[in-house]
Amino acid sequence: MDVAHAFVIDDDEIVRTSLGKLLRVIGIPSTGFSSAEAFLASYRGNERGCLIVDIRMPGMNGLDLLDALQLRGSTLPAIVISGHADEGSLQRLADLSVVGLLEKPFSLAQLKQMLVRCGG
Numbered sequence: 001m002d003v004a005h006a007f008v009i010d011d012d013e014i015v016r017t018s019l020g021k022l023l024r025v026i027g028i029p030s031t032g033f034s035s036a037e038a039f040l041a042s043y044r045g046n047e048r049g050c051l052i053v054d055i056r057m058p059g060m061n062g063l064d065l066l067d068a069l070q071l072r073g074s075t076l077p078a079i080v081i082s083g084h085a086d087e088g089s090l091q092r093l094a095d096l097s098v099v100g101l102l103e104k105p106f107s108l109a110q111l112k113q114m115l116v117r118c119g120g
Contacts, residue, residue: 002119003028003050003115003118003119004048004049004055005028005029005030005031005047005049005050005053006019006029006030006031006045006048006049006050006051006115007030007031007033007039007047007052007076007093007103008020008030008031008032008033008052009026009032009033009035009036009038009051009052009053009054009057009062009065010033010034010052010053010054010057010060011015011034011035011054011057013031013034014022014082015029015054015104016034019024019030019032019052019111020029020032020066022108022111023062025108026076026108026115027110028115031102034093035057035058035059036053036057036059036060036061036062036065036068037059037060037061038070040060040067040068041059042063043069043072043074044070045073045074047076047077049076049117050076050077050078050079050099050115050118050120051066051069051077051078051079052077052079052081053065053066053078053079053080053081054080054081054082055080055081055082055083056083060061062080062082062101063080064065066078066080067096068098069095072091077098077099077102077117077118078096078098078099078118079099079100079102079115079118080101080102080108081100081101081102081104081110082101082103082104083103083104085111099114099117099118100114100117102110102114
């Protein structure tokens with residue numbers, strides 16, 4: 001897997017922590033953010049890696065974050081995670097640069113498969 005870093009953006013602390021541990025196990029460093037706004041506040045535009053973004057979060061949701069990054073010229077690939085993907089969300093995903101959608105709960109094997117797409 002050729003992913004330099006993973007940016008995990010999810011309002012659920014348990015999900016962020018669990019993903020961070022899984023990523024460490026497979027050798028990918030990560031940074032967790034509790035909101036899209038927190039990630040954008042730290043975003044400099046020269047980051048390398050892969051976003052792992054929850055669709056539903058309070059405030060700015062994951063899809064709005066991806067829209068905002070696209071407007072800033074970001075080329076970071078993104079994996080979207082959700083426990084509640086609806087038809088409208090799936091439609092928007094098709095318009096964004098998304099590697100894929102992982103529905104919660106997902107396995108380590110599914111995450112690895114998406115990360116391969118992110119890095120390659």
